[in-house]
Amino acid sequence: MTSATHGLGHPQHAPGAHDSHDDHAHGPPSGFMRWVSTTNHKDIGTMYMLFALMNFFIGGVMAMIIRAELFQPGLQVVNPDFFNQMTSLHGLIMIFGAIMPVFVGFANWQIPLMIGAPDMAFARMNNWSFWLLPPATILLIGSLFVPGGSLSAGWTLYPPLTVQQGMGMDLVIFAVHIMGASSIMGSINIITTILNMRAPGMTLFKMPMFCWTWLITAFLLIAAMPVLAGAVTMLLTDRHFGTSFFNAAGGGDPVLFQHIFWFFGHPEVYIIALPAFGVVSQVIPAFSRKPLFGYTSMVYATASIAILSFMVWAHHMYAVGMPAAGQLFFMYATALIAVPTGVKVFNWVATMWKGSLTFETPMLFACGFLFLFTLGGFTGLVLAIVPVDIQLQDTYYVVAHFHYVMVAGALFSAFAAVYFWIPKWTGRMYDETLGKWHFWLSMIGFNLTFFVQHFLGLAGMPRRIPDYNLQFANFNMVSSLGAFLFGGSQLLFVYIVYKCYRGSGEKAAANPWDGAEGLEWTLPSPPPYHTFETPPAVK
Amino acid sequence: MGALQHNPERYFVPQPANYPVRGSLALLLLATGAVLWMNHYASGPWVVLVGFAALLWMLIGWFGTVIRESESGVYNKQVDTGFRWSMSWFIFSEVMFFAAFFGALFYIRVLSVPDLGNPLHKMLWPDFAAGWPSTGPYMKTLFSPMEAWGIPAINTLLLLSSGVTLTIAHWGLVAGNRGKLKLWLFLTIVLGATFLGLQAYEYSHAYHTGLKLTTGVYGSTFFLLTGFHGFHVTIGAIMLTVMLGRVMKGHFTEHHHFAFEATAWYWHFVDVVWILLFIIVYWL
Amino acid sequence: MTNGIPRSIRSGIAGLLAGAAGWSNQALADGVNLQEPASVLARSIYDLHTIITLICVVIFIGVFGVMFYSVYAHRKSKGHKAAQFHENVKVEIAWTVIPLIILIAMMFPATRAVLEMKDTSAADITIKVTGYQWKWGYDYLQDGFGFYSTMTTPMAQIEGREAKTANYLLEVDNPLVVPVGKKIRVLITANDVLHSWWMPVFGVKQDAIPGFVRDSWFTANREGTFRGQCAELCGKEHGFMPIVVEVVSEPKYVAWVADQKKRAAAVADDPNKVWDLAALVARGEKVYANNCVACHQATGKGVPPAFPPLDGSPRVTGPKADQIHILLEGVMKDGKATAMVSFAKQLSDTDIAAAITYTRNSWGNKTGEAIQPAEIKAARK
Numbered sequence A: 001m002t003s004a005t006h007g008l009g010h011p012q013h014a015p016g017a018h019d020s021h022d023d024h025a026h027g028p029p030s031g032f033m034r035w036v037s038t039t040n041h042k043d044i045g046t047m048y049m050l051f052a053l054m055n056f057f058i059g060g061v062m063a064m065i066i067r068a069e070l071f072q073p074g075l076q077v078v079n080p081d082f083f084n085q086m087t088s089l090h091g092l093i094m095i096f097g098a099i100m101p102v103f104v105g106f107a108n109w110q111i112p113l114m115i116g117a118p119d120m121a122f123a124r125m126n127n128w129s130f131w132l133l134p135p136a137t138i139l140l141i142g143s144l145f146v147p148g149g150s151l152s153a154g155w156t157l158y159p160p161l162t163v164q165q166g167m168g169m170d171l172v173i174f175a176v177h178i179m180g181a182s183s184i185m186g187s188i189n190i191i192t193t194i195l196n197m198r199a200p201g202m203t204l205f206k207m208p209m210f211c212w213t214w215l216i217t218a219f220l221l222i223a224a225m226p227v228l229a230g231a232v233t234m235l236l237t238d239r240h241f242g243t244s245f246f247n248a249a250g251g252g253d254p255v256l257f258q259h260i261f262w263f264f265g266h267p268e269v270y271i272i273a274l275p276a277f278g279v280v281s282q283v284i285p286a287f288s289r290k291p292l293f294g295y296t297s298m299v300y301a302t303a304s305i306a307i308l309s310f311m312v313w314a315h316h317m318y319a320v321g322m323p324a325a326g327q328l329f330f331m332y333a334t335a336l337i338a339v340p341t342g343v344k345v346f347n348w349v350a351t352m353w354k355g356s357l358t359f360e361t362p363m364l365f366a367c368g369f370l371f372l373f374t375l376g377g378f379t380g381l382v383l384a385i386v387p388v389d390i391q392l393q394d395t396y397y398v399v400a401h402f403h404y405v406m407v408a409g410a411l412f413s414a415f416a417a418v419y420f421w422i423p424k425w426t427g428r429m430y431d432e433t434l435g436k437w438h439f440w441l442s443m444i445g446f447n448l449t450f451f452v453q454h455f456l457g458l459a460g461m462p463r464r465i466p467d468y469n470l471q472f473a474n475f476n477m478v479s480s481l482g483a484f485l486f487g488g489s490q491l492l493f494v495y496i497v498y499k500c501y502r503g504s505g506e507k508a509a510a511n512p513w514d515g516a517e518g519l520e521w522t523l524p525s526p527p528p529y530h531t532f533e534t535p536p537a538v539k
Numbered sequence B: 001m002g003a004l005q006h007n008p009e010r011y012f013v014p015q016p017a018n019y020p021v022r023g024s025l026a027l028l029l030l031a032t033g034a035v036l037w038m039n040h041y042a043s044g045p046w047v048v049l050v051g052f053a054a055l056l057w058m059l060i061g062w063f064g065t066v067i068r069e070s071e072s073g074v075y076n077k078q079v080d081t082g083f084r085w086s087m088s089w090f091i092f093s094e095v096m097f098f099a100a101f102f103g104a105l106f107y108i109r110v111l112s113v114p115d116l117g118n119p120l121h122k123m124l125w126p127d128f129a130a131g132w133p134s135t136g137p138y139m140k141t142l143f144s145p146m147e148a149w150g151i152p153a154i155n156t157l158l159l160l161s162s163g164v165t166l167t168i169a170h171w172g173l174v175a176g177n178r179g180k181l182k183l184w185l186f187l188t189i190v191l192g193a194t195f196l197g198l199q200a201y202e203y204s205h206a207y208h209t210g211l212k213l214t215t216g217v218y219g220s221t222f223f224l225l226t227g228f229h230g231f232h233v234t235i236g237a238i239m240l241t242v243m244l245g246r247v248m249k250g251h252f253t254e255h256h257h258f259a260f261e262a263t264a265w266y267w268h269f270v271d272v273v274w275i276l277l278f279i280i281v282y283w284l
Numbered sequence C: 001m002t003n004g005i006p007r008s009i010r011s012g013i014a015g016l017l018a019g020a021a022g023w024s025n026q027a028l029a030d031g032v033n034l035q036e037p038a039s040v041l042a043r044s045i046y047d048l049h050t051i052i053t054l055i056c057v058v059i060f061i062g063v064f065g066v067m068f069y070s071v072y073a074h075r076k077s078k079g080h081k082a083a084q085f086h087e088n089v090k091v092e093i094a095w096t097v098i099p100l101i102i103l104i105a106m107m108f109p110a111t112r113a114v115l116e117m118k119d120t121s122a123a124d125i126t127i128k129v130t131g132y133q134w135k136w137g138y139d140y141l142q143d144g145f146g147f148y149s150t151m152t153t154p155m156a157q158i159e160g161r162e163a164k165t166a167n168y169l170l171e172v173d174n175p176l177v178v179p180v181g182k183k184i185r186v187l188i189t190a191n192d193v194l195h196s197w198w199m200p201v202f203g204v205k206q207d208a209i210p211g212f213v214r215d216s217w218f219t220a221n222r223e224g225t226f227r228g229q230c231a232e233l234c235g236k237e238h239g240f241m242p243i244v245v246e247v248v249s250e251p252k253y254v255a256w257v258a259d260q261k262k263r264a265a266a267v268a269d270d271p272n273k274v275w276d277l278a279a280l281v282a283r284g285e286k287v288y289a290n291n292c293v294a295c296h297q298a299t300g301k302g303v304p305p306a307f308p309p310l311d312g313s314p315r316v317t318g319p320k321a322d323q324i325h326i327l328l329e330g331v332m333k334d335g336k337a338t339a340m341v342s343f344a345k346q347l348s349d350t351d352i353a354a355a356i357t358y359t360r361n362s363w364g365n366k367t368g369e370a371i372q373p374a375e376i377k378a379a380r381k
């Protein structure tokens, strides 16, 4: 903690700190209380990222347990119920505990720097958005230790199975409520910051792409999270207060839950994807030494994706037996999303075209993202086709699809972001050689793990099963080995990050990348504790 | 009030504060307590109580700080604009929360209950006749559905007029007429409280005539929709009362009174939700 | 388009996918693509999947051909200087409109397949399928008989104490039997939680929703034994509720139905018959093994706290009316059904009597009482 404090530029020693004004006269409290009570966007950003890293490991260990059990046919490592708990918590923790927080962390660190604001609009609420997450995680993990164990009905929480579950389920429901509150507060903060705190001259259409994607993501969050809160509330009353929302005997319908859940759930996947798009839109131009191609069309494409994402939810439910008209509508709408997403892919490639490319680690991860995310997008399109999805729904093909978009998509983009910005955050360059190793090992491990899962799904292996027929044995073994390789290589990442925060490694210049542009690169690395107390001028 | 009008010199950045962690701990206690309670552990209610008290204590402290800051004049134009944005988005999130329940009601009335009554389902539920209100094919409870043109209609009138009285109070504030402000704000609170009283009476009446939370899907949607609305009215009434207290203490100026406006926005939002409830839940 | 795609393309794509994974052997290519269809519908789906995947692969190669060319040719290390263009409305329009056209084109065959899939009219045979935790129930509605279908793979194989056989986890006691070439309409529902009835070779997957009936159909176009699995997470035994369908010739089917009807008549015991204790326990052991072990375990110890032990339970050894009530009505808690659902519809009077007698006279439970079917009959309604 102390070394991190140093690396982040404690205000007392901050290079180039501004003359203190009365309300900033005293620095933050030191030691532990600094982190607990901080209102500084940089501190909060750092906490978000460390928290996300911790959850990535917790969720990752669960994934390793899943893969260990699936290494061979038969039950070896865990019993089926615990396996299901691992699957469910792995999904929830990775999405709500790792991927979403890490991008909020980036937003916290970068958005004020990028738009020339002194901090987030509501600095105290910002602190609360973060500090709501640890209780939620405590509830999630704690649910493993109560009688009956944790949620074992999948991260999608479908009743009536979730009505059968024990008290662990209730803990999960409240965890979801709290995480939702955190997301809503965080989003309101981000929107207000972007709309209200830009430096003079920083018009919306001059903002870096990352700010745009977050602006739109925040909108998605505010629209989607309350719906999830409503869904789990109904689940709670069905469980304990005798309501019949999801119970046919009382006039309800289990499928109603699925509709509400996916009305949240599909926007949720773009909540994960859009900030990742934003990061890639910063990294690719920087290492192509060329401005982002088609900035305006990128903004419109992002907005179209966001709007469309509210009209496609039932593509997760083709097998529930909707009328043909419903299936057709959702199939057409879902396929339509490929158009704006395609625009983004094409614009990135056009940005690279005729650039002057170099391949430092951030760029490697961005290219890995581009290549593999698109592959995942295409399998998404295959799933969008109703009759094909009838064969593939709830199989490993779907598991492969979403890990391509979420691991090789969102997670790789998060790695790109860390490597890209860590010189700014810590003032130190990361170890380029180790970074490259991290990339290539991840790339190989990832594809070994998840590419073969397409075949498993096509050949008929359902998801969420702890044991399988012998015909699936070979690919599962490959997948598990790949997963161990992928998991193991993440230790490298931690080591690299740790080295930067410890302060070893080459000192970073204000702008360590010759192609990077934007206000954040005009500040020293690391930037002083308080930045832009007076608005910078934007041409 | 354009988004780009800054106080040219400096931004406002608040001091470090530990209200948030206290709030988080309080919520952790609340959640754990609620779970214990719902699973019949004797400690549950006590843990909830402690959590709730801690939350209240934190909220009073936090809002107190904000009020003090506001009155001491450290909030500039930009902070004010920020508050406006955030309140609007907060209300939007509330709209989406209610949308989930209205969506559920729509789905049940238009899609799933009629579906349960179709010929194919005779196989499972031989003597179910679809219609609304419905308690589903299995529960055979007798109850009388809520009648729109009794208390609910009166309540509609009450809430609508409370919107008007609140607006008059606001005019008073803007015109610097404190007496008018106090009177009409007080009237608004009285109307809100009367609404809540009638609502409580209606609930107890419903329970006595057999309409309960457990009365199939009709009871579920009715009580959750009106219940969450009633909860929001309660919060709104508390906010209005705090505003009245602040007015009594001489807070707010003709130009600087966003807390009051935010409360008014919230109150109008609750109003609109009620109109929808009245039409969809009671009337149609 | 159903049969319009030449086989060569079909196996081509399989080969392509297999090639990507490092396998070029055609035999292995079978395990990397959709299963060889056994119904008209599955064939259309198979072909649709092939076409869509091919289009995606072509676009993918196109886009990343460009990217990798750029990676190769426009590197700084090769001395490439960056151009500064960053906008072109014409290209933007082109790469919006062209994908749109491709997608619209894809929607034609897809729509046709959806409409085909949804057309359950004019069926020859209607079978009701019910998902239970964790087995399937089949009712031949026109012929008035039905049975349950439970996995038969022994625990010894699952726990690795015995070698696993070829149909490991995909074998059942009573497969569904249907005639070849007839349109079969399946009405799918569930008793407790969601399940999903999935037969890959027929292109049928339909969620089983408790309280609702949904339908689907298939026409098998060749004889054989085909296997599928429950495809919706339904609790701890979700991986162990396979589906096996035997497609037989018409005459064989007719004979099988006659046989089933005869057996159903024979099994319908006289509920007034009086049994002796040993006979009831023997029969009860079988009923228990088929219906109760999943939760209460063969040892009677259950899996607390989720599933209570029956061994030593006061509700088992106490007044018999209590336990009869549990079996007939299920257990309600806080006004909600628990996992212990009613067995009134699933089991006959004799079976329930036998199961109860068994639980009251096994493990440490020694009541020495025999519960007669007539008592169950009386307790019903």
Ligand code: HEA
Pocket: A156, A269, A270, A272, A273, A315, A316, A334, A335, A337, A338, A339, A341, A342, A343, A345, A346, A373, A374, A375, A376, A377, A378, A379, A380, A381, A383, A384, A385, A389, A392, A393, A394, A398, A401, A402, A405, A406, A409, A410, C056, C059, C063, C098, C099, C100, C102, C103
């Ligand atoms: C980051 C998260 C993310 C993203 C971005 C996406 C993107 C997409 N997803 Fe995915 N999806 C998930 C996360 C995500 N998904 C998750 C988590 C699940 C499973 C949840 C669960 O059940 O647990 C899931 C499941 C899922 C299903 C349900 C499967 C099932 O359960 O049966 C479907 C079906 O339609 C689908 C479709 C799509 C589509 C069409 C896109 C599109 O947005 C993709 C668009 C992109 C492209 C198509 C590529 C680029 C385009 C071009 C280069 C243009 C040219 C292209 C053409 C003309 C074809 N997804």
Ligand code: HEA
Pocket: A056, A057, A058, A059, A060, A061, A063, A064, A066, A067, A087, A088, A090, A091, A092, A094, A095, A099, A153, A154, A155, A156, A399, A403, A406, A407, A410, A411, A449, A463, A464, A465, A483, A484, A485, A486, A487, A488, A490, A491
């Ligand atoms: C963004 C979200 C995200 C991320 C990052 C991941 C990451 C991974 N996922 Fe996840 N996954 C989901 C979201 C995600 N997943 C979701 C939503 C589901 C569906 C859940 C459901 O069905 O309800 C799912 C389901 C799912 C399944 C299907 C389970 C089933 O259906 O039963 C599998 C199986 O292989 C899997 C594997 C993995 C692996 C190997 C990783 C790896 O990338 C993880 C790598 C990380 C680490 C391993 C941690 C760091 C390293 C160490 C701790 C060092 C020690 C390492 C070793 C012992 C080698 N996931």
Ligand code: CUA
Pocket: C131, C132, C134, C194, C195, C196, C230, C231, C232, C233, C234, C235, C237, C238, C239, C241
């Ligand atoms: Cu039945 Cu899964």
Ligand SMILES: [Cu+2]
Pocket: A265, A266, A269, A312, A313, A315, A316
């Ligand atoms: Cu989706």
